[in-house]
Amino acid sequence: MALVIDTSLCVGCGACVGGCPNGALALENGVAAVDENVCVLCGVCVQNCPVGAIDIPRETNAPDTTAQHRDVWVFAQRSEGLAEVSLELTGLARRLADSKGQSVTALLGGGTEDEAAQLIAAGADRVILGTQPALAQMLEAPYTDWICRLAAEYKPEILLFGATPFGRSLAPCVAARLQTGLTADCSVLDIDGETGLLRQTRPAFGGNLMATIVTPHHRPQMATVRPGVMPLPAADAARQGQIVTDDAAVAPGLVELLQEVRDGGGSALQKAEVIVSVGRGIGQRKNMKLAEELAAKLGGVMGVSRPLVEMGWATQDRQIGQTGTAVAPRLLIACGISGAIQHLAGIAGAKTVVAVNTDPNAPIFGAADYKVVADAAETLRALIDALE
Amino acid sequence: MRTIVCVKQVPASNEVRLDEKTNTIIRDGGEAVINPFDSHALEAALALKEQLGGTVAVLSMGIPAAAEMLRQCLARGADEALLLTDRAFAGADTLATSYALFQGVEQLGDFDLLLCGKMAVDGDTAQIGPELATRLGIPHVSDVFSLECSGDSVTVQRELGGCVQTLRLPLPAVLTVTRELNVPRLPSIAGVLRSETVEIPCRSAAQIGADEAQCGLKGSPTQVVATFLPQRTREVVELTDTAALLPIIKGGAGLGTGD
Amino acid sequence: MDKQLILPYCDLYAACLRDESRTVGHADSVSFPRSEDEVRQILHALHEAGTPVTVQGARTGLAAAAVPRGGHVMTTGGMDRVTGLRQENGRFYLTVQPGVVLLNLRKMIAKREFDTAGWSEASLTALEAFRTAPAHFFPTDPTETTAAIGGMTACNASGARSFRYGPVRPHITALRCVLADGQTVALRRGQHFAQGLHFSLPTAEGGTVEGDLPSYTMPRTKNASGYYVAPDMDLLDLFIGSDGTLGVLTELELALSPLPRISWGATVFLPDEEAACRYAEAVRSQVKCAAAIEYFDPGALDILRQRKAQGDVFATLPDLTVAGDGAAVFTELHCDHRKEAMAALATLGTLAEQCGGCADRSWVARTETENETLRHFRHAVPESVNSLIDQRKQAYPTITKKGSDMSVPDGRLLEVTDMYRRTLAEEGFQYASWGHIGNNHIHVNILPRDMDEHARAKELFRRWAAVVTQMGGAVSAEHGVGKLKAPFLTIMYGEAHIRQMRQLKRLFDPKMQLGRGNLFAVEDEA
Known part of the structure; x- marks a missing residue:
């Protein structure tokens, strides 16, 4: 397998060179050339090439058994009752299944009939209710065993998990056991009209780029889906569905749960109504005090972007974004944050977003309701003064 | 105590922008660095070595230049390194990567603990640790922020969005770790000087007995079919002075607009 | 002139009354010129009445030079454009207005992107060449990266890397300066x-400033104390480090240096201050590629240790083991070849062992992440001390x-640190020291526990100023004299030489309007 450059098509524009994340491409004698010691076949150049001169030809080795698989499955995670993301996933699965003329099955371990009914009301045709005691705990091993057995038996075409900490840990165990592909943290899922494949769109390169991924020859097609991204389906109490109880033994695994302590579910950031967030554009570490001061005046808290945590200017519990905390305040004032999409993903739930940045083209403005092109620290000072 | 740490070389920056003129994506990844989360995994391994004795091996799959990253791990105190590098590994998704690493782990022999970073900052998938554990058939816990090891079992804590679990695993086991676990040490002068003379072993797919059909692009079930820059979603109103901003933030904060 | 240029003072401009020294002044009027022409108009308008004028850059100074004592405050922060680039004999020279902030300057140079509106054809051609040339940088690195170039020039600022690259002075190749009466000198x-x-010295308007320079001899050490004078000197140097007393800088040309390909750092721990001084002296003489040699005393490490234990952002500092880490010395290595850097690192290890340290107990930073960790550590030292004082x-x-x-x-380091330690112990002060040990320039920071200690600390520094002067040292090595250290300048040069300085100032500023209170105490100006 290799990157193939058709030098008869290449016009030497260099678009592939500037776009290569690994610096593997260069122009030699006016045409693109790849350094195979550096190229990791990520495929960005294939997309970038305006004349279609670059290709990564694929040969497939998979015995194609895709025809035997059908239906859309979701893993319905519980956490003191049904997790909201389980209903979001069920609603999504319903839409995907409808466009393929298939049915929706939800897997509910350690749950109640009432929760099963909620899943049916959200769009499930069938709920498989796992009743083994080992499924009452959030542990990967018993769930992996349970889900893989069911998947081997029923052969679903699509299998979805919530991208919660547990879902992100469980799904790869299942994927490795089933030897199939898994796309993490999808924000858009749809069915390709031509091929019928599940198109899984997710952030790549720290979220600065979106990638659409398919799993053509392996089944089930697996993805984890970010909580809060899919709409919560309206409950339809009139919907009919089947509840199947499954009490077959599951292997409990070797991980022993010693203690589980509820911590109220959510940090100060998650609960905050007002957040003043700061990024690298704040310039000096001491200017962070200004953000804290303004937040205090507005009855809110301060959040930060990832670079400030990496620079040691703030602790991680302050970090907003995909790897930090997703927030949903009434008001978010983003100061000196450029807005990597990974950060934007974390603020998608904010009602009103005011963004302050010196760069008028900063991506944060694409996610803002109000745009202020100005220095973050100066604006903070002005706002504090004005509120006094 | 023998610990294997899986490390990945990633670009220092994930910056991406669009050249408006040519409509092509421009990236400047900067220097290649060790995935920051993997640094914390290495630190945990080194701390365990100090506490319980034993050795630390670092394992990576990557381009030949990733040998320098492994050398940096040796400078920090790792005892042994192995780089899996081969064109056959290129283009691997997580399933194919976990396969190659699984083969690499076999090369390194018996171990007590296998540590990975919670995720790689360029991929953000967090799948390698759990997939590797599944392939190895040993228990695993992801996102560990506290860790105590007795020598035959390990007790860890993780946060599962709303609750903190304390878990005990028999060894051997796989853990993926978060940044909160520790503060990675810097290499010492003596460590750097020692690491400088070490030859980093590099192995191809054939050398580790890997089935090429399961490696790299060929062994990857997933395919990227399109990449694009994220779209802007909101209509934005530009304000030019603080006075115009004030009623908005007062209103947003529920302080009344003052007029 | 346009009347709008000079604005009556009101509370909106409160920021113009203070700087990082945390002293507060007062003013009657303010101005925010955007061009040299506006500076000229403003000074011209204020000249007849002889209104005092205090010039400010970004107000990051520590000696209160930017703090006004009545009269007019002129803030040059709005003059923040890079106006051209010149290439000569393979070197690049950047022309900037005084309000350009160091942080932004560094960014522009690193990315090689400038706002080129209004640039000449020659500048644009030089930029083309600059973009394909190897990377460059501006070496002066004061801790406060929001400092303005004008302010840095006015106080001849330094930083850790001044050990290798000197202060701002050698990197300034041309400047324009408007005098108190509105005339301009271009040097x-x-x-x-x-x-x-x-x-x-001829002025652009056809006048001449003529007279004699003071006759003192400057110390042979890092120095930002008073006017730079020497027989047959280049007159450009007179304006660098003049603390805003001779004129208003309106344009500066900066010589850029090639960025070294390798920039590594190494911190070693030593049993005590004496061992640290011996190590630093050895590094100075044996490690040719050292760009900075920085010190952290036992008191500073103790404060850091306490702060780290308290958590918060200091929790991400690397671990400081308790035993045997008395003092720390950081060395930055700049060179172009890995081999050279490795050899230097080996030397540092050997020297550390010879001075009672340990090559295994040291921190090396070679990657950007590792360098950032060491920067975090270095900056955490003053920050933790400041937060202690805030309490x-x-x-x-x-x-x-x-x-x-x-x-x-050189050669006086052990002696002066011994004197510091002895007198600090006599007074029973809590203190933390850090700074530029490579230049025999250590900032001792006394942390007074009450107002009595506060007063005694001031008195102790007066005594030190006399001793340091006797050793041939400087009372202000990098912060400038400003207002706060004016009394020390008298101790250093004596009344007669201060009088000569005042005479020199009068040649350029007959009504003694500019930077009143800087360098010489204000009461002497009557």
């Missing part, structure tokens, strides 16, 4: 020299840390 290095101590302010609102800025010539 380019190598064009206007004094004859012995006599000088004659004490709750009991004594006017208490501040008392920081010294004195340097001594």
Whole structure:
């Protein structure tokens, strides 16, 4: 397998060179050339090439058994009752299944009939209710065993998990056991009209780029889906569905749960109504005090972007974004944050977003309701003064 | 105590922008660095070595230049390194990567603990640790922020969005770790000087007995079919002075607009 | 002139009354010029009445030079454009207005992107060449990266890397300066020299400033104390480090340096201050590629240790083991070849062992992440001290840390640190020291526990100023004299030489309007 450059098509524009994340491409004698010691076949150049001169030809080795698989499955995670993301996933699965003329099955371990009914009301045709005691705990091993057995038996075409900490840990165990592909943290899922494949769109390169991924020859097609991204389906109490109880033994695994302590579910950031967030554009570490001061005046808290945590200017519990905390305040004032999409993903739930940045083209403005092109620290000072 | 740490070389920056003129994506990844989360995994391994004795091996799959990253791990105190590098590994998704690493782990022999970073900052998938554990058939816990090891079992804590679990695993086991676990040490002068003379072993797919059909692009079930820059979603109103901003933030904060 | 340029003072401009020294002044009017022409108009308008004028850059100074004592405050922060680039004999020279902030300057140079509106054809051609040339940088690195270039020039600022690259002075190759009466002088290095101590300098308006330079001899050490004078000197140097007393800088040309390909750092721990001094002296003489040699004393490490234990952002500092880590010395290595850097690292290890340290107990930073960790550590030292003082302010609102800025010539380091330690112990002060040990320039920071200690600390620094002067040192090595250290300047040069300085100032500023209170105490100006 290799990157193939058709030098008869290449016009030497260099678009592939500037776009290569690994610096593997260069122009030699006016045409693109790849350094195979550096190229990791990520495929960005294939997309970038305006004349279609670059290709990564694929040969497939998979015995194609895709025809035997059908239906859309979701893993319905519980956490003191049904997790909201389980209903979001069920609603999504319903839409995907409808466009393929298939049915929706939800897997509910350690749950109640009432929760099963909620899943049916959200769009499930069938709920498989796992009743083994080992499924009452959030542990990967018993769930992996349970889900893989069911998947081997029923052969679903699509299998979805919530991208919660547990879902992100469980799904790869299942994927490795089933030897199939898994796309993490999808924000858009749809069915390709031509091929019928599940198109899984997710952030790549720290979220600065979106990638659409398919799993053509392996089944089930697996993805984890970010909580809060899919709409919560309206409950339809009139919907009919089947509840199947499954009490077959599951292997409990070797991980022993010693203690589980509820911590109220959510940090100060998650609960905050007002957040003043700061990024690298704040310039000096001491200017962070200004953000804290303004937040205090507005009855809110301060959040930060990832670079400030990496620079040691703030602790991680302050970090907003995909790897930090997703927030949903009434008001978010983003100061000196450029807005990597990974950060934007974390603020998608904010009602009103005011963004302050010196760069008028900063991506944060694409996610803002109000745009202020100005220095973050100066604006903070002005706002504090004005509120006094 | 023998610990294997899986490390990945990633670009220092994930910056991406669009050249408006040519409509092509421009990236400047900067220097290649060790995935920051993997640094914390290495630190945990080194701390365990100090506490319980034993050795630390670092394992990576990557381009030949990733040998320098492994050398940096040796400078920090790792005892042994192995780089899996081969064109056959290129283009691997997580399933194919976990396969190659699984083969690499076999090369390194018996171990007590296998540590990975919670995720790689360029991929953000967090799948390698759990997939590797599944392939190895040993228990695993992801996102560990506290860790105590007795020598035959390990007790860890993780946060599962709303609750903190304390878990005990028999060894051997796989853990993926978060940044909160520790503060990675810097290499010492003596460590750097020692690491400088070490030859980093590099192995191809054939050398580790890997089935090429399961490696790299060929062994990857997933395919990227399109990449694009994220779209802007909101209509934005530009304000030019603080006075115009004030009623908005007062209103947003529920302080009344003052007029 | 346009009346709008000079605005009556009101509370909106409160920021213009203070700087990082945390002293507060007062003013009657303010201005925010955007061009040299506006500076000229403003000065011209204020000249007749002889209104005092205090010039400000970004107000990051520590000696209160930017703090006004009545009269007019002129803030040059709005003059923040890079106006051109010149290439000559393979070197690049950037022309900037005084308000350009260091942080932004670094970014522009690193990314090689400038706002080129209004640039000449020649500048644009030079930029083309600059973009394909190897990477460059501007070496001066004061801790406060929001400093303005104008302010840095006015106080001849330094930083850790001044050990290798010197202060701002050698990197300034030309400047324009508007005098108090509105005349302009334009100087380019190598064009206007004094004859012995006599000088004659033409103005752009056809006038001449002529007279004699003071006759003192400057210390042979890192120095930002008073006017730079020497027989036959390049007159450009007179304006660098003049603390805003001779004129208003309106344009500067900066010589850029090639960025070294390798920039590594190494921190070693040593049993005590004496061992640290011996190590630093050995590094200075044996490690050719050292760009900075920085010190952290046991008191500073203790404060850091306490802060780290308290958590918060200091929790991400690397671990400081308790035993045997008395003091720390950081060395930055700049060179172009890995081999050279490795050899230097080996030397540092050997020297550390010879001085009672341990090559296994050291920190090396070679990657950007590792360098950032060491930067975090270095910056955490003053920050943790400041936060300690902020706690004490709750009991004594006017208490501040008392920081010294004195340097001594090579060979006097052990002697001066011994004197510091002895006298600090006699007074029973809590203190933390850090700074530029490579230049024999350590900032001792006394942390007064009450107002009595606060007053005694000030007195101790006066005594030190006399001792340091006797050793041939400087009372202000990098912060500038400003207003706060003016009394030390008198101790250093004596009344007669201060009188000469005042005479020199009068040649350029007959009504003694500019930077009143800087360098010489204000009461002497009557």
